[in-house]
Amino acid sequence: MKLQVTQENLHKALGNVSRVANAKGTLPILSNVLIKTDGKKLSISATNLDIAISHFVGSKVETEGSITVPARLMQEFISSLPSGTITLDLNDNKLNITAEHYNSTINGASAEDFPEMPEITDAKTFDIPARQFKAALQQVLMAASNDESRPVLTGVYLHVHEGKILMAATDSYRLAEKELGETKLESSLLVPASALQDLLRILGDEDGDINVSHDDQQVLFKFEDVQLVARLIEGKYPDYKTLIPSEFSHTATLPKNELVNITKVSSLFARESAGSITLNLDSSKQEVSIRSVASQLGENTATAAAAIDGDGSITLNSRYLLDALGAIDGDEVQIGFNSKLEPCVVRPTKQSDYTHIVMPLKS
Amino acid sequence: MKLQVTQENLHKALGNVSRVANAKGTLPILSNVLIKTDGKKLSISATNLDIAISHFVGSKVETEGSITVPARLMQEFISSLPSGTITLDLNDNKLNITAEHYNSTINGASAEDFPEMPEITDAKTFDIPARQFKAALQQVLMAASNDESRPVLTGVYLHVHEGKILMAATDSYRLAEKELGETKLESSLLVPASALQDLLRILGDEDGDINVSHDDQQVLFKFEDVQLVARLIEGKYPDYKTLIPSEFSHTATLPKNELVNITKVSSLFARESAGSITLNLDSSKQEVSIRSVASQLGENTATAAAAIDGDGSITLNSRYLLDALGAIDGDEVQIGFNSKLEPCVVRPTKQSDYTHIVMPLKS
Numbered sequence: 001m002k003l004q005v006t007q008e009n010l011h012k013a014l015g016n017v018s019r020v021a022n023a024k025g026t027l028p029i030l031s032n033v034l035i036k037t038d039g040k041k042l043s044i045s046a047t048n049l050d051i052a053i054s055h056f057v058g059s060k061v062e063t064e065g066s067i068t069v070p071a072r073l074m075q076e077f078i079s080s081l082p083s084g085t086i087t088l089d090l091n092d093n094k095l096n097i098t099a100e101h102y103n104s105t106i107n108g109a110s111a112e113d114f115p116e117m118p119e120i121t122d123a124k125t126f127d128i129p130a131r132q133f134k135a136a137l138q139q140v141l142m143a144a145s146n147d148e149s150r151p152v153l154t155g156v157y158l159h160v161h162e163g164k165i166l167m168a169a170t171d172s173y174r175l176a177e178k179e180l181g182e183t184k185l186e187s188s189l190l191v192p193a194s195a196l197q198d199l200l201r202i203l204g205d206e207d208g209d210i211n212v213s214h215d216d217q218q219v220l221f222k223f224e225d226v227q228l229v230a231r232l233i234e235g236k237y238p239d240y241k242t243l244i245p246s247e248f249s250h251t252a253t254l255p256k257n258e259l260v261n262i263t264k265v266s267s268l269f270a271r272e273s274a275g276s277i278t279l280n281l282d283s284s285k286q287e288v289s290i291r292s293v294a295s296q297l298g299e300n301t302a303t304a305a306a307a308i309d310g311d312g313s314i315t316l317n318s319r320y321l322l323d324a325l326g327a328i329d330g331d332e333v334q335i336g337f338n339s340k341l342e343p344c345v346v347r348p349t350k351q352s353d354y355t356h357i358v359m360p361l362k363s
Numbered sequence: 364m365k366l367q368v369t370q371e372n373l374h375k376a377l378g379n380v381s382r383v384a385n386a387k388g389t390l391p392i393l394s395n396v397l398i399k400t401d402g403k404k405l406s407i408s409a410t411n412l413d414i415a416i417s418h419f420v421g422s423k424v425e426t427e428g429s430i431t432v433p434a435r436l437m438q439e440f441i442s443s444l445p446s447g448t449i450t451l452d453l454n455d456n457k458l459n460i461t462a463e464h465y466n467s468t469i470n471g472a473s474a475e476d477f478p479e480m481p482e483i484t485d486a487k488t489f490d491i492p493a494r495q496f497k498a499a500l501q502q503v504l505m506a507a508s509n510d511e512s513r514p515v516l517t518g519v520y521l522h523v524h525e526g527k528i529l530m531a532a533t534d535s536y537r538l539a540e541k542e543l544g545e546t547k548l549e550s551s552l553l554v555p556a557s558a559l560q561d562l563l564r565i566l567g568d569e570d571g572d573i574n575v576s577h578d579d580q581q582v583l584f585k586f587e588d589v590q591l592v593a594r595l596i597e598g599k600y601p602d603y604k605t606l607i608p609s610e611f612s613h614t615a616t617l618p619k620n621e622l623v624n625i626t627k628v629s630s631l632f633a634r635e636s637a638g639s640i641t642l643n644l645d646s647s648k649q650e651v652s653i654r655s656v657a658s659q660l661g662e663n664t665a666t667a668a669a670a671i672d673g674d675g676s677i678t679l680n681s682r683y684l685l686d687a688l689g690a691i692d693g694d695e696v697q698i699g700f701n702s703k704l705e706p707c708v709v710r711p712t713k714q715s716d717y718t719h720i721v722m723p724l725k726s
Binding site: 070073076077081082094095101102103104105106107261262264265268269294296297298299300301302303304 | 465661662
């Protein structure tokens with residue numbers, strides 16, 4: 001293998017794929033990146049067996065070939081080089097890397113030992129605008145669970161319901177759902193949140209589409225020069241739609257920033273009580289007040305003017321409320337609930353395509 | 364105690380002092396800040412018994428008094444409040460804090476149990492421009508040792524030598540020295556580097572002077588509304604001046620950024636060898652090359668054009684060389700040494716008030 005590639009392109013590709021390479025795993029070659037000529041392109045790939053990412057870069061290929069090299073060293077080395085042309089020249093598993101003023105040899109391992117990228121057969125396929133997909137990930141991912149004991153909740157549920165593409169995640173304490181436009185397809189897949197975190201990290205401000213194709217076991221996301229393959233999670237996703245109330249006996253409508261501010265201050269006094277804060281809706285004063293008590297340290301009451309419909313109170317985890325508010329676009333939010341033990345809905349007043357639910361704590 | 368203070372001033376003062384408060388110590392009250400009226404001012408203080416910092420802020424005092432409250436909660440709470448007037452009102456060790464929309468009570472502990480700030484008697488005193496002092500700290504502090512088994516090396520040596528105020532630090536592997544102007548005083552003090560780290564953190568871009576006063580046991584730094592007192596380190600500082608060579612048989616002069624770049628890249632291949640890199644000065648090519656070898660991973664050679672006087676090579680710790688280069692002002696540096704076992708001097712070519720020495724490694 002001998003080829004020329006620009007430092008800028010190689011640097012970007014290594015940055016995108018090498019975080020998936022894992023130096024702590026049991027299989028040493030998984031800490032490497034695979035570098036492989038593919039016609040006039042060079043593919044840079046890494047995998048942890050659950051997720052595989054490939055990034056293709058233009059290059060001037062003199063002779064074809066492939067090799068794997070340590071991902072961390074390769075990435076740090078290439079990112080430290082000045083911009084300009086880099087020559088890669090492979091001799092007996094030794095990769096010579098030459099740039100102006102720099103001459104390096106990195107000892108590689110044969111590409112034959114690198115796990116094959118899984119192939120998807122008989123795929124269903126659809127496109128989603130990349131910007132919209134990225135925004136949806138930012139609004140939904142935080143609600144997925146980290147708890148491996150209930151695998152389905154560690155996934156993000158991408159599915160079609162009544163002609164709408166929906167993205168949903170829940171860890172059973174909160175739930176986020178975002179609409180992604182309409183389709184005539186029927187499709188439903190449960191993608192590991194960790195794979196989507198990797199995808200979100202890579203997504204820039206692309207104007208184009210993300211192509212999603214999947215079979216029963218795997219999903220492939222393609223955009224620009226990047227491909228990400230992930231194993232799907234097996235199992236039935238909870239029928240979360242039934243949890244979302246459509247009417248509320250108590251609502252408060254107020255500027256988002258004011259609710260964020262009083263929630264943040266209140267959370268400082270809620271550390272002893274695992275973040276527990278109590279919201280009180282007062283229709284005569286037309287205000288929301290939040291009270292939090294730290295028995296040893298003190299207590300706090302914070303208030304904000306709000307349009308109140310129906311007096312009432314509910315106790316929430318302040319971190320979950322802040323996560324929900326952080327995910328909402330727009331300047332005004334509405335909090336709605338029916339009783340202090342039923343789900344509390346947090347949503348933007350001006351859009352109807354995003355819903356966030358926080359389950360109440362016992363007060 | 365009852366008073367009004369602005370959120371901006373109280374926030375700044377708490378930010379400056381509260382990092383010294385330590386929640387992990389054996390004496391619980393040291394995790395508190397002392398809040399105390401002092402005439403028309405309010406003083407905010409914290410101490411870890413080695414260092415004490417006080418910040419004075421203007422306030423409208425209605426009744427005098429003092430209390431201590433948990434530093435972390437108080438700082439985070441005040442920093443979360445909107446700008447504007449805050450009222451502090453003390454009742455039975457409970458500090459009521461009122462701001463628009465916020466009403467809080469923080470449980471305090473009596474100020475009588477808070478350690479007294481040490482007083483300095485019979486002090487020597489001198490002034491140093493704050494900007495110059497700050498720049499010197501940024502150039503010298505990194506060379507002080509963290510190893511408590513040789514306490515004198517954990518200090519920064521501030522002393523007068525032949526009419527010049529000098530600041531020096533060494534951990535025995537490298538040494539940094541900066542001149543701070545002239546004086547007719549005789550003074551010599553060994554200040555804990557940790558206290559100066561705190562001072563550096565607090566120093567903004569003040570135009571004024573820092574007043575330094577000290578007796579045999581303590582030093583007080585005063586500037587604007589801040590006072591920092593530290594215990595001095597006892598013991599005799601090494602006679603480091605004899606280590607600094609005045610002539611060199613090998614020198615390389617080159618743009619600082621180029622030496623930084625080739626050192627950074629070389630250090631990536633030097634991780635297995637504890638950062639060991641070998642600089643080679645070649646007068647016929649008029650270049651410096653740096654070679655580093657990672658037996659498992661590979662090897663690298665990086666070169667940069669330089670004015671060379673005297674061929675030779677020396678092996679250095681790449682981190683120490685990068686620290687030295689990072690501390691140097693100006694665009695051009697000179698590396699000088701006499702043999703591969705003698706100290707290597709790194710200094711700016713255009714100034715003579717800063718010297719950095721890196722001891723070589725055996726190659």
